[in-house]
Every structure is written in C-alpha cells, then in structure tokens.
Amino acid sequence: MSAVTVDQLNDGGRQSAEDQARAAELKRLERRDGWRRRIPILPALIYTILVTQIPFLFTLFYSLTDWRIDTPDPRQFIWFENYGSLSGDTFFLDSAWVSVQMTVMAVLGSLIVGTGLAILLDRKFFGQGFVRTLLITPFLVMPVVAGLMWKLQMFNSTFGIIGWVMNQLGLEPVEFATRFPLASVVVVLIWQWSPFMMLIVLAGLQGQDQSVLEAARVDGATSWGTFRQITLPQLRPFLELGTLLGAIYLIQVYDHIEVIVGGQPGARNLPFYIAGRSIGGGNRFGLSSAYSIVVVLASIIIANIGLRVLSNLLEDDS
Amino acid sequence: MALFTRAPKPEPILGQNRAVAFFLAVLTWIIGLLFFFPLFWLVLNGFKEEAVASSSPTLIFDPTLDRFREVTETTNLLTFAEAFWNSFWIVLISTFIVMTLAIPAAYSLAIRPMRKWRDVLFFFISTKFLPIVGIIMPVWIIARDLNLLGTRTVLVILYTAMNLPLAVWMLRSFFAEVPKELVEASQIDGCSLLGQIRQVILPIVAPGLAATALLCVIFAWNEFFFALQLNNVGASTIPVWVNSQQKFQGQFLAGLSAASVLATLPVVLAGWVAQKRMIRGLALGAIK
Amino acid sequence: MAEVQYKDASRIYPGTDEPAVNKLNIDIPDGELLVLVGPSGSGKSTALRMLAGLETVNQGAVYIGGTDVTLKPPQDRDIAMVFQNYALYPSMTVGENMGFALKQAKVPKDERAKRVQEAARILDLEEYLDRKPKNLSGGQRQRVAMGRAIVRQPQVFLMDEPLSNLDAKLRVQTRTELSDLQARLGVTTVYVTHDQVEAMTMGDRVAVLNFGVLQQVDAPKTLYSKPANKFVAGFIGSPAMNLFDAESIDGRPAIGGVAAPISDSVAGQLGRVDGAAIGVRPEHLKLASSGIQGEVTVIEELGSESFVHVAIQHMGERTTIVVRDEGETETTRGQNVHVDFDGPIHVFDADGERVD
Numbered sequence: 001m002s003a004v005t006v007d008q009l010n011d012g013g014r015q016s017a018e019d020q021a022r023a024a025e026l027k028r029l030e031r032r033d034g035w036r037r038r039i040p041i042l043p044a045l046i047y048t049i050l051v052t053q054i055p056f057l058f059t060l061f062y063s064l065t066d067w068r069i070d071t072p073d074p075r076q077f078i079w080f081e082n083y084g085s086l087s088g089d090t091f092f093l094d095s096a097w098v099s100v101q102m103t104v105m106a107v108l109g110s111l112i113v114g115t116g117l118a119i120l121l122d123r124k125f126f127g128q129g130f131v132r133t134l135l136i137t138p139f140l141v142m143p144v145v146a147g148l149m150w151k152l153q154m155f156n157s158t159f160g161i162i163g164w165v166m167n168q169l170g171l172e173p174v175e176f177a178t179r180f181p182l183a184s185v186v187v188v189l190i191w192q193w194s195p196f197m198m199l200i201v202l203a204g205l206q207g208q209d210q211s212v213l214e215a216a217r218v219d220g221a222t223s224w225g226t227f228r229q230i231t232l233p234q235l236r237p238f239l240e241l242g243t244l245l246g247a248i249y250l251i252q253v254y255d256h257i258e259v260i261v262g263g264q265p266g267a268r269n270l271p272f273y274i275a276g277r278s279i280g281g282g283n284r285f286g287l288s289s290a291y292s293i294v295v296v297l298a299s300i301i302i303a304n305i306g307l308r309v310l311s312n313l314l315e316d317d318s
Numbered sequence: 319m320a321l322f323t324r325a326p327k328p329e330p331i332l333g334q335n336r337a338v339a340f341f342l343a344v345l346t347w348i349i350g351l352l353f354f355f356p357l358f359w360l361v362l363n364g365f366k367e368e369a370v371a372s373s374s375p376t377l378i379f380d381p382t383l384d385r386f387r388e389v390t391e392t393t394n395l396l397t398f399a400e401a402f403w404n405s406f407w408i409v410l411i412s413t414f415i416v417m418t419l420a421i422p423a424a425y426s427l428a429i430r431p432m433r434k435w436r437d438v439l440f441f442f443i444s445t446k447f448l449p450i451v452g453i454i455m456p457v458w459i460i461a462r463d464l465n466l467l468g469t470r471t472v473l474v475i476l477y478t479a480m481n482l483p484l485a486v487w488m489l490r491s492f493f494a495e496v497p498k499e500l501v502e503a504s505q506i507d508g509c510s511l512l513g514q515i516r517q518v519i520l521p522i523v524a525p526g527l528a529a530t531a532l533l534c535v536i537f538a539w540n541e542f543f544f545a546l547q548l549n550n551v552g553a554s555t556i557p558v559w560v561n562s563q564q565k566f567q568g569q570f571l572a573g574l575s576a577a578s579v580l581a582t583l584p585v586v587l588a589g590w591v592a593q594k595r596m597i598r599g600l601a602l603g604a605i606k
Numbered sequence: 607m608a609e610v611q612y613k614d615a616s617r618i619y620p621g622t623d624e625p626a627v628n629k630l631n632i633d634i635p636d637g638e639l640l641v642l643v644g645p646s647g648s649g650k651s652t653a654l655r656m657l658a659g660l661e662t663v664n665q666g667a668v669y670i671g672g673t674d675v676t677l678k679p680p681q682d683r684d685i686a687m688v689f690q691n692y693a694l695y696p697s698m699t700v701g702e703n704m705g706f707a708l709k710q711a712k713v714p715k716d717e718r719a720k721r722v723q724e725a726a727r728i729l730d731l732e733e734y735l736d737r738k739p740k741n742l743s744g745g746q747r748q749r750v751a752m753g754r755a756i757v758r759q760p761q762v763f764l765m766d767e768p769l770s771n772l773d774a775k776l777r778v779q780t781r782t783e784l785s786d787l788q789a790r791l792g793v794t795t796v797y798v799t800h801d802q803v804e805a806m807t808m809g810d811r812v813a814v815l816n817f818g819v820l821q822q823v824d825a826p827k828t829l830y831s832k833p834a835n836k837f838v839a840g841f842i843g844s845p846a847m848n849l850f851d852a853e854s855i856d857g858r859p860a861i862g863g864v865a866a867p868i869s870d871s872v873a874g875q876l877g878r879v880d881g882a883a884i885g886v887r888p889e890h891l892k893l894a895s896s897g898i899q900g901e902v903t904v905i906e907e908l909g910s911e912s913f914v915h916v917a918i919q920h921m922g923e924r925t926t927i928v929v930r931d932e933g934e935t936e937t938t939r940g941q942n943v944h945v946d947f948d949g950p951i952h953v954f955d956a957d958g959e960r961v962d
Contacts, residue, residue, distance in 0.1 A: 022667065025677050030662070037432040040422030044482060045438065047419055051479035052445045058456030117349065125343035131350035133590055138353060140589035142540040144557040145578040148564065149360050152571050153375075159571065161359060164375045191353070199596065248446050255542040259561065271543075274451040279458045279547055289455055296452040303447040433620075499693035502660050507707035507754075508681035521697035 056296070063289035082290035092291060094265060095273035099251065101182060102269055106189035106253075107246045111239065113190060114197025121198070122205040139195040147259030150188045151177050155260075177260050181267035185256050193250065197242045204238030205231070251299065270295050357582075363575035371572035385576035389563060398580065401559035408470050408555060409538040412477035416485045416534050417527065419478075424489035425515065429501055439490065442483040450543065461548055470553050476544050481534040488533070492526030493519065529595040532588060539585050556581045608671025608761040610634040610657065610794055615666035615676075617652050617818075626652045628818040629666065634811075639788050639795045640823075641809030643802055645841070649818035651766055654798045658764050659683050671761055681710075686755035687764040690771060692747050694739040694754075701726075701735035704753045725756045728787070745776050752784070756791070763788070763795040769804065781808060802842055806830070814838050831950070836958040839885045845906075845913055845928050847885045847952070853921050854879035859953060861886075861927070862898035862918040866951045872961055881956030888913055888930040890949025893937065897946030900927065902937050916945055 066078045086092055121132055138146070155176040157163045163173030177184045208231060216226045254271045261267045263276065270291070278288035363371045365381040390398040423442075427435050457476065458467070466472040496519055504518045520527070542557040549558070563577040564570060589596065611634070617627040627649040634640045642650040655661040657668055659680035667676040675683050686707070694703050701722055708718045726732045729749045739747055748768065755763055768784070769777045785808050788795050799805055805812045806826040813823040814837070822834035833839035839847050852859030852866075859866050859879050866884055876882055893914065900918035903926065914929045914937055929945055937943065953961045 037430050040426035044419040044423035055453035055456035120346040134350040134354040136593050140586045141582050142557055144542045144561050145582050149356055153359055159372050161375055271451045278455050292452045295449050299447050299449055499689040503693040506680045506687050508710040
C-alpha cells in the first residue's frame, strides 16, 4: 500500500517536472512566434513613422516658434502666439471655409453621380464594357491635365466648349473659372471622382446576394422598393468606403486649384493657402506650421468621427 | 441584332420593361460619351494648329503631328524626355519599394495576425488623414539640409510613404481572402514560410497585387504637389512638365493638349487594361 | 503508422477562461478509426487541430507513435489532414496537389510520380491528374483531398468533417468508401464530425465531447446501449432518446405517473429520485392497452416502422414522448393511447451520470 503511494508521488513529481519543462519551452516558442508575427510588419511601420510622424513632430515644434525662412534661423520660442493670431486671420478662416465647402460638395456630388452611373451600368446592354471604360477614364487622368483641360478647352470663354454651347443658345459666354472659381474646381473634381465612386458602388451592386433580391421579388416588392429596402442597405459599406477614401483625397486637393484658378481667394483651400504662406514664398514657417497643426487636428477629429461611424469597415472578417 | 439584352440573372434595379431598358441603355451611352468628351476634345486639339485650337471650337481641320513633335523636341528648362524618364524611374522604384514593404505587412496583418493588428492597420490608414501640409515644411527643410531638394530620391521617398498605407490596406484584404485552411494545409505539407508565400499565397493574390501596384503607379505618376514644391526643374516629373507648357503669351492650347495626351496616355492605357481588377481591388478588397 | 495519445491535453484560447478542450485523455491504438463527435463548440475540431499542431496545447501533452509531439510544428508530426473545404491549392493541378507534400520532403521525382499514380488509381482519379481543382465536381475534390493525404503515407490521418460539403447521397456512399479505404490502409485515423450517424457508422470507437470535456469514448454499440451520462444519451441515437426528469412513485423513478420497471439494484444505487433523470429509447416503448396515458400528436411514417409522438402529462406539464411502432396497430392523430415500457431503461443520477 505504502509502496504504491511512493510510486504515485514519484510519478507525480516526474510528471510535473516534465510539465514545467514543457511549459517553459511553450513560453519560449510563443515568444518566438510573437516576433515572427510582428517582424514582417516592422519595415513598413518604421518607414511610415519615419517619413510621416517625425516630420509632424517638427511641424509641431515649428508652430511654437516665430521662425521665418528669411531670418537666419532664430527659431525663437513664442509658444502659442501663432495659434492666438489664427482667430483674427480672415484669410485663414476663408480658406478653411473653402476647404469645407469644396470637400463636402465634391464628395457628395461625386458620390451621387457615381451611384447613378453604377446603377445605369449594372444592367446588360449593348456596349456595356465600352461605356464603362469611357466612364472610368476621367479617374485615370492626371489632375494637372484635368485642370488645364477644363480651364482652357471647356471653361474658356473664347475657345471653350461651354462658351460655344452658350453662344449657340443665344447666351453670353462667361469666364467660368474667374466668375465661379469654387464651382469650377468642384465640377472638375466631381468629373474626376464620380468614376471612382462608380467603381466602388458597382462592386457593391455586383456582390449583392441575388437570392435576397429574388426573395424580395417573390414577395411582391417593386423595383424601387427592392432598391431602397434591400440594395441600399447592402450598398451601405460601399458608400461609406467611397466617402472615406474620397474625403481623404479631396480634402487635400491642390493640383486642380493651382491649375484652374491659381490664387483666387474664392477657391483657395487650406493646403493651397498654407503652402503659399510657407515654402511657396511666404516664408512664415512658424505661423504656417500653426495652421498646419490646426488642419491636422481638425482632420483627425473628422476622421475619427467618420471612422467610428464607418467602424464596420475595420471589423474582423474571419 | 438587338441593341440591348436583358441580363438574365442580376436583375437591374430600374424597370424591367423593354422600352425602359432601351431608353436607359441609350441614356447610359450618352452620359458615357459626355464624360469622355473633354478627353476626346483634348486629343483632337492635340492634332490642331495653334490658331485653329484657339478659335471657336470646330471639328473640321487638317490633323497634324507637328504639336507632338514640338512639345517633345523643345528644349525648355525641362524636356519631355527628361521628365518622362524621371517619372518612369520614380514611379517604378517607389512602387517596387511599396510592394516590398506592404506584402510582408499584409501577410502579417491578414494571415498570421499579431495581437492588436487592428490598431496597426488603423495607424496605417490614419497617416492618410494627415494632411500633407502638416509635414511639407519639415520635409522641405530636411530635404534641403540633406541636399535632396531637386533629386529623384526625395520623390521616391515621399511617393513610397504616400502609397504605402493604401497598399497595406488593399493587400491585407486580398490576403484575408486566402482560405486559412490552405495555409494550414501547406504547413502540414511541410512548406517553409517562404515556400508558403511563394507557392500557395502569391498565386492566389496575384490579381490583387497587380491591382494594388497599378493604383500606386497611377497615384505616383499623377502626383503634382510634391513634384512642384520639392523639385527644381532638372529632376521633375511629367505633371510639372505639362504644367510648364502653359505660356504667358501667344497661343499654346494645341501644344498643351498634345503634351497632355502624352502625359496621360500611359496611365489611361494601363487603367483600361486593368479596370476589372481595379474594381475588385478598390472595393471588394477593401470591404471584405 | 502509430498509436496516438492525448494526455490531459488542454487548449485555452487567449483571452478566455473556459478551456476549449479540457484535460482530454484518449488512447487511440494503431490502425483505429476514432471519431470525435459533439455539437458545435464542443471542442472536437480544436482537439483535432491540437493533434495536427495547428493549435497550441496549453497544458498536457499529445503523443504520436510514443513520441511527445506537443511542441512540434505540424510539418514535423508526420500527419496528413483532410479539411472540410478540402483546401486544395487552386493554382496547382490535381497531380501537383497530391505530390506537393512529397515535393516539400524532397522525394525524388520518379518516386513522387509513382506514388501519386498509385493514389490516383486507388481513388479513381487517374484521368483528372492534369486538371485544376476548380474544374472538378465536389465529390472529385473530396477524393483529391483524400489522395493528398494518402500519398504521404503518414503515421496518422486527421479528417475534419471531410464529408459535410457533399450532398446527402454522395455522403453516404463516400462514407462507406472512406471506412473501407481506412481499414485497408490500416492508418490510425482521427475523424471529426458533428453528425452522430456518421460517427456511429464509421468509428471503430467514438469519443463524444461537450463543452471541451470528453463525455465518453466507446464502441458505437456500447455508446448506444450504455450511454455514460445524460448528454451522451441525448446526443447519440436518432430519433433521440426520450429523457425526462424522473418523478417519484413509491420512491421509484417514473414517467407520466407510471413507475419505470428498473431492477432493485439500480433503484438502490440511485437512492433519491429527486433530480434523477430517466431515459428510454423509442424502440423500447410500445403502444399498449395500459401504461402512460396520452394523445397522439404526430405520426412519422417511415414505411418499415413509424415514430408516434404522444403528448403526455408528466410532472404536471404537457410533454411529448416518442414511441417506435412496428405498424401492427392502426393509430391516428388525436387518438388516446397508452404507452408502456418494453426494454432497457436508462437511469441517471442527479449529476447526470449513469446508474447501472
């Protein structure tokens, strides 16, 4: 009886030593595995931090100084003086307002036009592929070219197409880019970005669950009812994605403004204004940095709200 | 032959009536042509004489290749050949670096995710929310201090950073579509990590890789702001060259149009060839 | 070929407290086909994946052929696995799929081709060797997945619901072929399924899991006739066993006011009836002139037999008891009948354990 007990004890002792060794080895393997999972991402991560985050810290630092490029690098700390002057800077406020208008109009406009185009394209007809190709093309065009092209051959009052059409209709042609700078830029932006939205919505339409649509039809839903109650909710993530990507790019628009309207105040958005006041010749690095920080903060706030609303884009897919 | 056919399976949203379908097909054609019209006109203008281009719009003219010859041959501060090769190398190298960095990152985010991978992905996306104006000044100053202003290198560095988040995001989605079991099967079959990526994963995600790379090429080829701000003339790219074809005196529309056609053509052609993959890459990939 | 052992093997997913597999102990002798069965979330797939090396074994150990493989990566375990969705490499042909593992193991080309041919012959896949998986039917893909496993001549086959993507008819046919193949090759096999019919028909032995805990591992016959606890009793058998909380009549467990005819020794072992459960399979009940009173609600007619659902009053509630009827008596819906015991009765104590 006692022998069995001793045996069991021994056995238990040996077992637990083996278990401990195994547990230690397991821990080592798990640590190694953790690094194996992390290492592949590090190059991209480090690169992104180096090129985007570190300059940003510099900007933050500059924004607290009175630095102008034409003074020999005094970088005198003036703390928040630059920020204090922002509220009285009407040019800055005007540019901010232009930025908001331009982004909202361009994103919404291209989203609406793009969705319409996608719906039209999502049916079989003669030459469907060809028409889709035609419709995609504006997105591929270099923004500089798009701007020049619209400014000179569309908007121009003497040899522009729109002027010519107005002439034919007996109207007096106007110089659009000068009279309506903001609208002109927005039109070109919508022309370029509708195809992008169209692609995204088209992917959503084509990825629809057909059986649900059929069920709806069996249940006697009208086409419009099916669209509103079934297709639209299914499209939601795609519309959200379009809004997100569109906003990211459109809030930073520079090329079109530079080319179409130059420095006209009516269409001068923040990126354009800030670039002009710093490296574009204004040389007010300290002040411009403060502008930039405000823009970044605003963007982060808007993006966070946006991403939280769109949070399902970041949800797991497993 | 019927001008239109009704799709048998994906039921169109708008009416199912044949007359309505015909009307919608015609409408789609008209809108498509309207959208394309500015480009069509651009190409026409490129074949015109300056005087013809700069007068009331006309479809009747003697086409000439002279404008194309002029814009490619003139020795301005930046010639077409210089700008083209600058763009070519900058786009090629930056896209190559982007893919080299993004493929392992996407693998690590999708196939063997670390803990908190979502935060990392969010970080990558969030850098796209950082307005370029937020970093352009220090970038300019650092580039100046490193003597990189006016070099191709600075654009390669910046375009890589610009496209990297998008590439990581898109590739992660493509990688996430690889069935988990395939990776496990290859592990059981005794495949090394590199073999697994090369023989099992890459063949599946190849179309996604192509779409991603293409999008990076498009964005990099078309980029203007950095090229204008950080590059003096010698090392600058095609968009800057096109912009410089504007003249302050005389007629230049035809020449500018010819230049625009040359600048746009490579990317438009590439986009046409790969449009289907881009649809998947942009939307399905990102939503999944 | 080898025996397989789970020794107190547990899997706890990071961020959870409940183990997905809790101290699993099974010895699988060489050449056996062991089926792991259980409802979804029972840990059966996790247990299989622990053996494959695809899940970490957090505690305890796993042995293949006497060697501790607990910490070894999948490729060092000499196993082959068949996945539910087959996991065929889409870019490779059938032949390349089947030869892939051999190629990784640097088996010479001639030898590889020979073994692939051999496996293809066994599985009747010879004419498809140059096709891509996407050009195959579901059944053919399933066979390719099998082929990929056979070619390797591994120590153990692991199969994770390999038939669940086939249609019902093909599934039954493939089931027999697969059992036959396994018996001929004599390779130890661990087979996961949620389908208890598949488990019963294929397994040399069947291990029933629930909430990560092994409930019983036995030959199918034993599992059916002597379920170790209430869970196994309810899970195995189709239609399911009638299981009731027992009511007490003169200190004996009873259903619907009728005491179950159990031996004195079982009654003695059970002791208190409160909290105990009583189970009878439908074929161990009969419609009779006396017994539990009830009303016929549904008749499932299968031709050779029928299952009659009878609503009875049990412990003050209306509930249903299912009786197998050989078709000797005419029954109709709404008819008042009596149900009587006609065979073994299973009694489970308050902990749900079997009392014999």
